[in-house]
Amino acid sequence: MAGSVVSPPRRRGGVSSPEAAVRRAKIAPYLLILGAVLVLLLGMGYPVVWQVVTSFQKYGAMQQLGGKAPDFVWFANYIAIAQNGTFWAVTARSVVFCLVTAFITIVVGVLLALLMTKVHAVARFALQIALLLAWAMPVIAAMTVFIWLFDRQRGVVNHLLSQIPGIDMIGFNWIGSTPLLFFTVASIIIVWMSVPFVAFSAYAGLTQVSGEVLEASQLDGAGALQRFRFIIFPVLKPVIAIVLLLNLIWDLRVFAQITLLQDAGPKSTDYDLLGTYIYKTGVAGLDFGGGAAMSIFVLTLTIALSWFYVRGLVKEETR
Numbered sequence: 001m002a003g004s005v006v007s008p009p010r011r012r013g014g015v016s017s018p019e020a021a022v023r024r025a026k027i028a029p030y031l032l033i034l035g036a037v038l039v040l041l042l043g044m045g046y047p048v049v050w051q052v053v054t055s056f057q058k059y060g061a062m063q064q065l066g067g068k069a070p071d072f073v074w075f076a077n078y079i080a081i082a083q084n085g086t087f088w089a090v091t092a093r094s095v096v097f098c099l100v101t102a103f104i105t106i107v108v109g110v111l112l113a114l115l116m117t118k119v120h121a122v123a124r125f126a127l128q129i130a131l132l133l134a135w136a137m138p139v140i141a142a143m144t145v146f147i148w149l150f151d152r153q154r155g156v157v158n159h160l161l162s163q164i165p166g167i168d169m170i171g172f173n174w175i176g177s178t179p180l181l182f183f184t185v186a187s188i189i190i191v192w193m194s195v196p197f198v199a200f201s202a203y204a205g206l207t208q209v210s211g212e213v214l215e216a217s218q219l220d221g222a223g224a225l226q227r228f229r230f231i232i233f234p235v236l237k238p239v240i241a242i243v244l245l246l247n248l249i250w251d252l253r254v255f256a257q258i259t260l261l262q263d264a265g266p267k268s269t270d271y272d273l274l275g276t277y278i279y280k281t282g283v284a285g286l287d288f289g290g291g292a293a294m295s296i297f298v299l300t301l302t303i304a305l306s307w308f309y310v311r312g313l314v315k316e317e318t319r
Helices: 017-055 076-082 085-118 121-136 139-149 156-162 179-206 211-219 224-252 256-263 274-284 288-318
Strands: none
Touching: 017 288, 076 288, 085 121, 085 179, 085 224, 085 274, 121 179, 139 156, 139 179, 139 256, 179 224, 179 256, 211 224, 224 288, 256 274, 274 288
16 A cells, blocks of 8 residues: 555564564573583583582592492591691692792793893794793603703702802702702792793783884883883783683692602602692592592682682673
């Protein structure tokens, strides 16, 4: 009919096409992350549930061999570790170790990233290749090299230090003399293996810093520290926050490096961190219930560390 207005077509159920498109746009992000969430639930859900259940059980060698069903002791394992002075000493040592090591890693990584922005392209390429090789080296291979470097008789470190007049370091035991030296060596190794990740992440962040702004601030009389504090650091802050969190988590759970150093030196609990102590309790000591309770404690500690970062992200998004 002339002059009549044709209404736009509607989908079944009375929902117009623009409204359906808006709804699909809202649902799409959740559908995209659904696969990753399912993989995480399948890959990590069962081990976590098993750990939680086992932490409430008396689970030893007989249960592991299938000879006897585990008995539920409920919070007995948690009470036992709460009364275990050695466990709390290892926990305090692990927290201090991860804080110091992660801080040094961040500082060295950021300095290397700043260095890559200042050197010639050829030197930058060589530095990046060296960092990649250090990052890609397997843990076993890296530990073999470092144990040889700090060997008391044939180590390169003792040999070079002995070249200083009046100093004889041949025979000095870096790994087995004191816990402080042991963890100093361990920290050097972990920093060496973690710095490439921090350096590349920080370098990627530095590429977002405006060269014009840096040049203008330099013309206005701003020094290097002022430019870093007021221009570079605000850009790097989100990158530093996430790599610091990741390094804290990794260093809190470090296991392979400490185990291999202990194989080359002392095996006392004075040289343990949480990873090795839980292994000795749960697997080597056949106290799977106690080891599971300790693992849940470490998981809770890791979530607590992550919460500060997540809360900071929420505040930033709110602003």
